[in-house]
Amino acid sequence: MASAPISRPVCPQPSAAVEAFASFHYQESGASRFGIDVVGLAALLTEVISQRNPAPPADVQNVLTSLRLEELVLARACIAGNDTAWEIFLTRYRGSMFEAAYKIAHDEATARVLADSLYAELYGVNQRGEPRTSKLHYYLGRGSLAGWLRTVVAQEYVNQYRRGKRETSLETAIEDGRQFAAVEPEQTAADPRIAATTASELAALNAQERFLLAAYYLDRRTLAEIAKLLRVHESTISRKLDRAATGLRKRIRKRLILAGMTSQQADEAMQDVDVRDLPIKVTETLKQGTQETAFYKEKAGEQG
């Protein structure tokens, strides 16, 4: 694969800790295969640390030891247009990238398009003579390179879906037989105390509980899916969900009564909604917000 000029952000000088780390782990990093010397490795690490800001200086050692060094060096060598690096990259990840795309898209053609478009972005797009910027620049070694590629494929899939929904014309929608709901007459105004109390109690939950509730009730994820993501047993997720939902109900009801509602009114306000009965598929109704594709906005993005 032919090399092309790449953007090289200005980086601060490597610190003594980074230089020592680079020297000690040079052989293990495999940097020598790509013609990167110890100084180059230290510069590379410094650049990555600066991209991963805000990292207090005291955390630099932790950041360094947690890096996926070998994969990070491979990615940076690919960015630099090293043929050997690309050969290794394609050998290792070509198959797994398509496999990930297929698992995400559940369709071979879409998976192929996803994977191919990603190749171009990984190599780096060149806009009118400007230096190319590879998407690999955003890989900062927090997790495995294979996992990062899977995540990028997933982001691309979500972005494509959102773009596709936005670009569907009214005529096409009508031709497809889409029905547009009539504007519903305004319903009886709900007691503002209910919304305020609920929002307040929801905000009082910790982020993990809100995440669980949203994933299960809004996104309709199964216990198995959530358990796999969080690497705990399904029963643990079930227990946590139960605790969060039950506690939320109790606290909202209690506050509504304190706010002046009778027990009966509070109970009526606590009418359940079981999202599994709702006629909507939230996961397929990705938000049609005005925001453009917003992923990949690591600090490096501005530098590249």
Next chain:
Amino acid sequence: MNRGIPKSAYDALASLRSAEEHPSADLLNGYVERSLSATEQSEVTQHLAACEDCREVVFLASGAAQEPLAAAIVQPTPGWRGWKWAVPAVALLALAYSVLVEHSGWFARRPAATYIAHSNAVILPAPGAGNQVAIDSNASALSDRPAPKATPKHRDRLQATVIPGNKESSGHASSPADTIAATSNYDRDALAGMMSPAAKSTPSSAAVGGALKPEATASAAAQAISPLQTAVDQQSPSRPLGALGHSSFHSMNKAALGTAGSSSHPSVIIRSQWRITPEGHLERSQTADNWTQALADQPTQFRAVTVVSNDVWAGGNNGALFHSTDGGEHWSPVVLNAGGHPETGNVVSIHFDTVSQGSISTDTGSTWITSDRGQSWNK
């Protein structure tokens, strides 16, 4: 489980929006792989709670992950639930003990048996001993106690193996108490927890896979003092390496020592144990809680170590592989090379069925096989 939430809560959840930028793919992948710092983890969780798109991405990425990620799902620690089994297990043992002692004269018929605990502690036979009974390390705490009769419920879990003694050409289980290889977590928890608090955390069956082979048991017992060692195989590349290995091997060590200590036999040889620390250091222990780093001069971050007979194999980053044929005293590097292309992936799994035949897997999906004790490797 209460499957519903109030409609107001549902509406409020749906209206949550994160004011922040979406986390990068690197952060989201770190979240999926559980490799973020505590601060980053908290920030990403905060964002995910309010961002449907990013939740979609992490679930898609998690779902597209290879099986090793699923395999790395941590089962809940039995904790107190494991102890629930201890009570009936104790009762069962007590009942079996009384039945055997009072009615069958079990001990009177049997000469003092010599027990060999698989894994690390090898107890030499006492002079004049009759049968030698091999006990899997998981049940090693039973060495000086009778085991319960296998109830129908547990019969499929309990495997009795009698190693023929010096005077017998073949043997069969004269009693289920001869040897018990507990194969369920609860069984092991109950037994280990009951007998030795130190052994409460039991090793996985994978970690002691090598010690469970009947043929290995037989040959080892026939030789009486041939080294019995524990094969250690890190199964999951994405899992923090030290966490499981450390506790497992500590408990194994303590269990083995506890067995030796509780035995009335004087001659005990402690074999080496191996582990990999969270920092990727290879460590060896010949006595309890005394670990020394092996191959300290190597910059390799180790990820897998396996012991088979006197051979020790250790592998790590960048295809690094080391082999010792003398129990870890001397090491030689091994290069995995196919057609001039050396292995560059991280060695994440080493498995040997015999001293000669084994395979090595890397996180790039490569598998290397040898059938000549590592002299040559095929990809």
